[in-house]
Amino acid sequence: MRFQFHGDQTSIEAELVKHTALRSLASVHHTEKVISGDEKAAQALRRGKGSSLWNTIEAARSGGADAVISAGNTGALMAISKLILRMAGGLDRPAIVSSWPTRTGVTAMLDVGANIESDAAQLVEFAIMGEAFYSAVHAAPGQSVRVGLMNVGSEEQKGHEEVREAHAILRGGAIELDYFGFVEGDDIAKGTVEVIVTDGFTGNVALKTGEGLARFFAAELREVLTTSGPLAMLGAALARGALNKLRTKLEPPGGGPLLGLNGVVIKAHGGGTASSFADAVKIAADLAASDYAAKAAANMQRLATALKASGSATETVQ
């Protein structure tokens, strides 16, 4: 693996000096222009050419890079990626997928923030992209990849209209995936299904709620073990290795791939640690080496048929 760094050369070189192994695998591409964190996507599109973000994505298009990783402005990353790389076969908009540890494996959830509102067809696209992503990156050989649709109850009559419509399309069976049905918030950590589909607003709130709680639990655990008297402190010292293992598992996922593009783009966690950033690099490498794109494209060809077939399915639900 080799690394291209796009940005302020002086700052990057100053860091690379401390990491000689990485430096021998790295090239630095200087850019003056920066897209700030609060810049609107439309503005970033207009004036972004030549910025570090733009040049990184351009490198992925021209073949100089197999994957892009950025911890910058999410809206700008998405808009510029869509402009430069374009959406893969028939997909409408990118979705960000987030992978959560569970008791038995990993649950992937999408969208976690690329789209504020999503209609039924988009939710079905998320199901297709998510299933292809999970199969390519997380699934063991032969593992079935079940897809669930986030709702507030398992009864058919519950939930937004878009959710009920998407449910009817996925139930219809025209798309080749293992559709489980409705799931709820607690199914994320339970690992009831491998992939959970939801709109970007709900997904983003759920993701950040989880990140906040993980930090809260880690802080509470530290506090309760250091302020509950000498026995608890001794116990914590003895169990330190085990507790550190748990702390690592509680760290938020390092990176969320933007799915649906002609190329691999990873949104890294802005507030992440070095190890969570390394995690994002691993996801990027896995995805670039996988058959994700081909798998998603094959299923997208089935979506048009499925959407046509869903006309009648939708009527029976409403």
Add this chain to the structure above:
Amino acid sequence: MRFQFHGDQTSIEAELVKHTALRSLASVHHTEKVISGDEKAAQALRRGKGSSLWNTIEAARSGGADAVISAGNTGALMAISKLILRMAGGLDRPAIVSSWPTRTGVTAMLDVGANIESDAAQLVEFAIMGEAFYSAVHAAPGQSVRVGLMNVGSEEQKGHEEVREAHAILRGGAIELDYFGFVEGDDIAKGTVEVIVTDGFTGNVALKTGEGLARFFAAELREVLTTSGPLAMLGAALARGALNKLRTKLEPPGGGPLLGLNGVVIKAHGGGTASSFADAVKIAADLAASDYAAKAAANMQRLATALKASGSATETVQ
């Protein structure tokens, strides 16, 4: 405090026999009819008269009870409560509020499932109900109660139209409450504000995501301490008291009050423990003894003015 039990007399008496202190404070009111967990609200309204749920709520209306607690069908509880108790001064629909522990206190979030979709005016109502609830039940004397609106970013242009409209109304200042602005999912556990307002779909997903994660963390903690060798096991044994304290704190809140009714109705957690049910009883008692209803009513009188004033505020946002 005294307790009325509505339901199958034989089953209730069989439990009360084991709790003599409670039995001396309890009366049992036999009913044959039961509303099942999967019954639709409309059906429960039609055939619910004489059921245990109906009779319990009727007791609150007639003055026989100061508060209602039920772990039954949420939709039926809400519909029958609304029919029998009616909404308090001008409020449109009940909202369920959930109280989360934070590092420094409690964050109350509403709605967590009574309403699938909420327009801007309803979100503002939730802000009013939530602020009055927090002041009555959780706030220390003189504590300021800040209200935040859940969104996917703190920038003004982000989020659903309803959310941006509600933001404009609350920013307008016609309603007497300490409006903080937009918050995100991780602000729940951070305790950035005292009250977080969101629609029932997003709130329900966030609540259940949090419950699922709390169970996951507790299970992971148990596992890592019992399977990481003898030192970790010894450490865990020594720290048992402290860890149990943490486990109790991680338990999901015992009950979510239905706010906005002429009366106190608590939705208890169906899958809760004895101690979480006791927690629901405490919330009911606190709320019944408080000036919550008067405080919410006073602010509702200001809402009509505020909504009128918001006509222009809303236009500037769209």
